[in-house]
Amino acid sequence: MDEQARIMQALGGVSLAGHSVQGGMALPPPHGHDGTDGDGRKQDIGDILHQIMTITDQSLDEAQAKKHGLNCHRMKPALFSVLCEIKEKTGLSIRGAQEEDPPDPQLMRLDNMLLAEGVSGPEKGGGSAAAAAAAAAAGGSPADNSIEHSDYRAKLSQIRQIYHTELEKYEQACNEFTTHVMNLLREQSRTRPISPKEIERMVSIIHRKFSSIQMQLKQSTCEAVMILRSRFLDARRKRRNFSKQATEILNEYFYSHLSNPYPSEEAKEELAKKCSITVSQVSNWFGNKRIRYKKNIGKFQEEANLYAAKTAVTAAHAVAAAVQNSQTNSPTTPNSGGYPAPCYQSDGRIQ
DNA sequence: TGTAATGATTTACA
């Protein structure tokens, strides 16, 4: 170390008890330097401060001249390689150089999701599959579906656009910053020992930092897509009341089968077809109707009577038609073979 | 704007 200090001094640098200072850059002492001499250290610090003050007092021209002198010094290439070697030995320049980044599972998940949703990768209709699935689940009319579909696609396309713009910005910033740092290090490598390996390491550090920013972007994009999906897929958020006609058909069936309001699978399918809704919507409707009817029969009594009358009229018409056609088989009356029609008490309770 | 109505979902159970 003493030899190194002497060389530094000879080159016009500042020798500071084991620390070589050049243009504000300090080379730490190699391992093993204990520096336990208390008074000596105080003196060193005083020297350092003094030297720093001296440096700042120097004019730029003087500094440049010194720098030039250093660069042109015949010993410089030899010193540079020696210092590089020392740095290699101390492990400063190779620390972490071998760190191979394993693929981040979280990043992979984000990438996969963005790819699946059509946000990253080639545009594939902006999640039309998801939109179609949601539309089917919602059981809306085809016209409604196409409106929702295009709405979903438009919003997804917006997200995609923002994602790509931001990604491009990050990449540009990363490249600019990397170039800047590389130039800076190359420039500094003229006056302090920086090996190409070290520059590479620095570049990889920068890339790692920027990729973590990219991950945040991907994460927030995924969140936006999830919110969009949940809004689109959650049928409760876009509930539409069934058409009056559909409700009529369902009510007619319900009240004409009041004693056993449990339509078979076939009946459900038929009702679904008639009402232009799905079988599960029919099941939901009957589930809701049964529980609400049971809970408050009184409230539904009027409705029940109305539909009973309606059914009776329909049946009478059927009978009349049958008689007219001289047909022998009588029409099927509601509830025939099933539960008896409810008999209402004065309080509206079913007997 | 508050409230009733209503379609959908969730949970428990047979």
Next chain:
DNA sequence: TGTAAATCATTACA
């Protein structure tokens, strides 16, 4: 797996 019951979230209406 279908249903009851409770609950949620939205719509319709006064």
